[in-house]
Each structure stands twice: as structure tokens, then as C-alpha cells.
Amino acid sequence: MPPHDAAARVQTTGYLRHTWPVRLMHWINVLAFTLLLMSGLQIFNAYPALNWGKSSYSGRPPILQMDARMDAQGNPMGVTRVFGHEFNTTGVLGLSAGMGGQPVQRGFPAWITLPSQQWLAMGRRWHFFFAWVLVINGFAYIAYTLASRHLARDLMPTRADWRSIGQSIKDHLLLRNVGEAARHYNILQKLTYLGVIFVLFPLVILMGWAMSPGLNALFPGWIDVFGGRQSARTIHFVVAWLLVGFVFIHLFEVVISGFWNNLRSMITGRYRIEGSEGA
């Protein structure tokens, strides 16, 4: 029941922050992205290296490689080589606990891959199924943001937003919490969401398509724009981790700007401002 008394209303104003299609598509995206990441790392483990160029065998070493070898004492160790520098990553990358607990050679560890054991065929099944979910959900979201004017109204930076960018950067760095009171996304939020929606997700999807030998034949040579097939695989991998980086920042901001309020607004749609958490 909305309070009728004016003073109380000031305290407990709530409003519909996210419409139901946005909420639904957000959670579908959470599910699809999580499963795509984990099955993607399973697929990566089948050839735990990244190359730049049209092929993996061009005479140049991989730019990233996870491997296992014996150390000076004769014990197995996991190593990760990045641009020629070797790091000991035993237990996490290159060598980690297998199903029975014994160390096995594998790129990413079992707790982050789907399935957890080495099983490329099943990883591909998960990956391509949820790739379709992500793509269909993504197109539905784009269509919705345009039709409902969500994009124009809530995500496009206004002139005032651009002017506030300095203040916004300062607020974020000082973890000054203005989100609670704001009915609108701030400029950094808008730019981040636009970047994720219109740059990172389309890029990770496009680079997935670039690895398909079928789609390669659509316009022969189109993937050379991105440096070739193995470059596309590398970009796919890097962008996936940039998206993980986004998720971490996103979750951090969600927590520090009122975890339950934010979570509720993404589940029921209601977001309360002016501090009153209510029951």
C-alpha cells in the first residue's frame, strides 16, 4: 500500500526500475553467459593455447599457452607462458586436481569448466545450445530496447551526463554512493552498459561465428579483418574475460550501492529510494 501521508511518501518512494522483459532477459543472460563461459573453458582446454594469425602453425609460438612439465625435483608442475614469459601456475592453470584429486594436465581447473572432467564433445553441446539462447535473447533485448525506448530514455547519455563525467569518475573512485538516490543511471554506468551491450557481446558472438568453418565460407576472407581464424579465437577468449571483468565490477557496484534493493529491483522491479528499506 502506498502511504498517503506526504512526509512518509518522501521516505519510502519506490518505483518500477526494471520492466519485466528487462528482468527476464537479464536473468536469461546471467544463466547463458555463465554456462557459456564454463563450457568455453572446457573447449579451450582441448587446445590450451592462443595464437595470432590465420592458423596455429605459422612458425610463430603461441601468445599464450598452458602446459605441464617436470620441475627440477622431478615433480609435475603447471606452467603458463604469456608472450614468452613463463609462470608457475601449478594447481590452477596447466596442472590441477582431477576428478580423483590427483594432479592432471589441463588448461583451466575442473571447478570452472563444464563438464568438470575433460569432455570436449559435451562442452560443445552446452556451448552451442546456450550460444543460441544468448543470441536469441540478445536480439530480443535489442528489439525491446528500441521499441520501448529503453535505449533512448535510460541508456543514451544526455548532454548533462557528459558534463557530469568528471564528478562521476570521482564519485566512483571514492565509492561515494549516489546510486541509492538516483532514479537514472549515471554516465559511467550508461557508457559501461552500452559498451557491454553494443561492443563486447556483439564482438564475442561475431568472433564465435568467425571460428565456424561453415560461416567462413559465407564471404571468404571476412575473418581476415580480425587477423584470421586463430586471432578470432584469441579475441573471443579475451572478450569473454573482459565480460567476466564487467560482471565483477557490476557485482561490486550492486553490493556497495544497496545489495537487497538492487537485487529486488532486478527480481520484482521495485526499487526504493530515500533510504527506507522497509519490511
Added chain:
Amino acid sequence: MPSQDNSRRRFLRRALASCGAFVLSGCDQLSQSAWFTKLLGNAEKLTFATQRLLLPRKAMAQEFTEADLSPFFRSNGTSNPDNPEYQALAANHFADYRLQVGGLVAQPRAYSLDELKALPSRTQITRHDCVEGWSAIGKWKGVPLSRVLEQVEPQPAARYVVFYCADPMDVLGTRYYESIDMEDAWHAQTLLAYELNDAPLPIRNGAPIRVRVERQLGYKMAKYIMQIQLVERLNDIAGGQGGYWEDRGYEWYAGI
């Protein structure tokens, strides 16, 4: 205070880990269930239909230049078939090799290696994409499968071309096999290849004959081909999924 902080952090970490483990083991259980793998497998049908819709029948896979060639074309899977029959053929430089082509065709016949080489050939520099994620670029010379099909005259009922290979894959002697549909079979870049990088096809890469299906992944491109059969259905061959790896859960349509 720090110890309390530590224990809380430890608790949180453990809670998160057990939560993750729960989700993972749930997913692992789903991966073992027939109905769920079947559900996930529906994506393959969607991918196949979409790619066939988007791709013109004659769309060509990208071709490269000599400058792009991989210095060494790696071998994957079998590198030397553990099969006395094959070893005898190899010892004699495949002079006694006969490629049997039959099934739903009007003119079944057998080809010697020289007879295949006498047919018009095609040379192409293409990229080989392995399902594992790596790729290599090689120069292939061979007879287009379409030339052979013209000679054996497929019957209208023929829907798939099945390749039977010489390499046993396990201790039981299960032989490698593969299949493609007629659209890929008639495609200009689909070759019965007998040369790699201007030299006779090495044993590690599939001598004397391997198939090239350039718009799909490497496992479709069967090596050590002994026999070709045109068939209407795949479900009565071996595991019924159309190929050795397909019978083990990989997609039959490997354009992705």
C-alpha cells in the same frame, strides 16, 4: 579481530565454493542424462538449418596463398594405422590399393591410385580447423569427389556418402568412418586428396587418400579411405550417428 575476519572470509569462501560445486555437479549430472544431452543436441539442428539457409550451395571455403602454408602439417588421431592389411599396401607404395565405390550407385567400381590420379584434379590451399581449436594451412591436390560421383552415377535414393577407413581406433578394432550429405559431396572443394604440399600424401596425414570437406571441421575429413558407399540412411551403420566421433557425442554437422 583478524582471526574473526579470517574465519568469516573462510566461511564465505566455503559457502561460495560449495554453492559452485552444487551447480557444477548438477550440470555434470545433466551431462550424463540422455534426455538433457538430446535437448542440448537440438542446437545442432538449428545450426545446420541456419547455415544451410545462409550459405549458397556453392559457397567456397577461403583459399590461401603459398605464403600462408603451415611449415609442418601436424597429424591428429591416427598417424599410422595399426592394420596389417594397410601396412602391406603401404609397403608396396599403394600399388595394390583399390578404392571401392558402391552402394546406391548405378555403376559401382574400384579405382587404383593411378586411375584416381588420371582423373581431372583440383589443387587448393585451405585451412584445416580441428575440433580441438587449432588450425593449419595446407595445399591439397586430389580428384573432386564429384568426378567420381559422375562416373558411378548415384541413384536418386542416395542421400549420404559414407567413407570407410583403414585405421582401427581401439583395441576392439573399431574402424574410423565418416559421412557427408550429397550437397557437400558435390561441392567443388570436396576432394579425394592424394597430395599434400606438392608431395604424395604422407601416411600420418591419411595416405593414400583422405577426403577434404573444407566447410566443416577436421574430423569430417576421414583419412586412409578404403571404401565409399552411397546410402539412404546412417542409422544402421556402426553407432548410427554417421561417424566414429559422432557416435561418441560430436556433431554430425561440423560446420561449427
